[in-house]
Amino acid sequence: MGTLANIFWLGTKELRSLTRDFVLLTLVIYAFSLAIIAQAQSSAQEVHNASIAIVDEDHSDLSRRIAHAFLPPYFQTPQPVAERDIVPLMNAGRYTFVIDIPPNFERDVLGRRRPAVQLNVDATAMVQAGLGADYAQQIISTEINDFLSRAEGSPATPVNLVVRIAFNPNVNTAWFTSVMGILNSVTMLAIILAGAAVVREREHGTMDHLLVMPLTPFEIAMSKIWANGLVITAAAGLSLYLVVRGLLGIPIAGSIPLFLLGTAVYLFFATAIGIFLGTIARSMPQLGLLYLLVFLPMNMLSGSNTPLESMPGWLATLAQASPATHFVSFAQAILYRGAGFAVVWPQFVIVALIGGVFLGLALLRFRKVSAAVT
Numbered sequence: 001m002g003t004l005a006n007i008f009w010l011g012t013k014e015l016r017s018l019t020r021d022f023v024l025l026t027l028v029i030y031a032f033s034l035a036i037i038a039q040a041q042s043s044a045q046e047v048h049n050a051s052i053a054i055v056d057e058d059h060s061d062l063s064r065r066i067a068h069a070f071l072p073p074y075f076q077t078p079q080p081v082a083e084r085d086i087v088p089l090m091n092a093g094r095y096t097f098v099i100d101i102p103p104n105f106e107r108d109v110l111g112r113r114r115p116a117v118q119l120n121v122d123a124t125a126m127v128q129a130g131l132g133a134d135y136a137q138q139i140i141s142t143e144i145n146d147f148l149s150r151a152e153g154s155p156a157t158p159v160n161l162v163v164r165i166a167f168n169p170n171v172n173t174a175w176f177t178s179v180m181g182i183l184n185s186v187t188m189l190a191i192i193l194a195g196a197a198v199v200r201e202r203e204h205g206t207m208d209h210l211l212v213m214p215l216t217p218f219e220i221a222m223s224k225i226w227a228n229g230l231v232i233t234a235a236a237g238l239s240l241y242l243v244v245r246g247l248l249g250i251p252i253a254g255s256i257p258l259f260l261l262g263t264a265v266y267l268f269f270a271t272a273i274g275i276f277l278g279t280i281a282r283s284m285p286q287l288g289l290l291y292l293l294v295f296l297p298m299n300m301l302s303g304s305n306t307p308l309e310s311m312p313g314w315l316a317t318l319a320q321a322s323p324a325t326h327f328v329s330f331a332q333a334i335l336y337r338g339a340g341f342a343v344v345w346p347q348f349v350i351v352a353l354i355g356g357v358f359l360g361l362a363l364l365r366f367r368k369v370s371a372a373v374t
Contacts, residue, residue: 006215010223011230014197018231024196028231031185032239040178040248046171047074047132050125052097053081053089060106062147066099069139075132086120096122097132099140109144167253167336175251178244179335180304183328186236186263187270187302188295193228194274195287198366203283217367221275225359228274229267233260240335253338262330262348269323269355272362279362279369303328323351323358 100118108115123129281287302324308316330347333339
């Protein structure tokens with residue numbers, strides 16, 4: 001009981017220290033609020049509100065139908081321009097797309113003479129240009145087919161393809177990037193806060209004071225783990241409820257408490273990495289450099305940005321040794337697909353086992369450093 005009491009009271013000291021560190025406290029608030037909003041709203045991977053203009057040299061019913069088929073929220077209302085203005089307007093960046101419908105277009109279509117429609121694309125807006133060009137081709141082809149069939153609907157085809165998109169029906173990037181941003185912030189802050197707690201103790205000389213007290217290195221390290229883990233878990237939960245579900249209006253399919261339980265298990269690994277780096281770094285700038293060497297590869301291989309299936313086989317297998325990979329896996333299963341504990345418990349166990357190994361290594365390193373200090 002004495003050990004648990006020491007860990008508890010030392011942890012409360014860590015919490016008080018964090019509340020007085022306005023830089024780290026601001027980083028926590030920013031990472032789980034404004035950073036999530038910015039990532040969700042600024043990194044869209046779909047066409048949205050694309051600027052478009054149309055050069056209508058035919059002025060026929062078919063050309064008007066094509067112009068009226070480009071609708072929000074994918075495209076802005078098409079603006080009529082003259083053919084001579086295409087190059088100046090594209091050079092000025094006024095429009096991402098300019099469609100040029102030639103004279104006698106409707107007559108040639110009805111005569112099956114395969115007229116050409118010119119689609120000019122500003123590829124400096126790379127994502128919108130690539131996807132928007134495909135959208136424009138589909139819209140124009142659909143309108144032409146509907147016009148030729150004299151009915152609102154394409155002619156019957158031998159195969160009726162039915163597409164069912166699960167978990168994100170509108171294929172909205174914000175639904176994915178917002179939650180993945182929270183997962184990345186969990187890993188980032190767990191490493192930074194735990195590592196900064198160790199470095200701060202060493203820089204201020206309070207580590208010497210702790211070691212001459214009737215405390216063990218295990219108690220000191222565990223107090224930092226539970227205190228920083230509690231802050232990050234609470235911040236992640238509030239971010240899901242208030243920012244993702246509240247401000248952004250993104251639905252969460254599964255149980256947030258179950259996700260937070262898995263997050264708490266994962267934080268034993270992430271905070272252990274932070275403590276390990278804190279025992280190596282002699283200052284906060286060194287901790288920052290070590291953090292980049294660890295976090296960036298772990299984040300890129302976790303599956304939050306690129307699916308493991310898209311990686312080379314040997315690299316995907318190597319990524320399985322990182323708890324971050326399994327953390328992303330069960331987080332996506334819970335929050336996107338509504339998986340319950342019966343589905344994700346194997347990932348929980350894997351994260352706990354691998355995290356326990358890293359925690360043991362971190363505590364061993366912390367004991368060695370503590371012994372060297374004394």
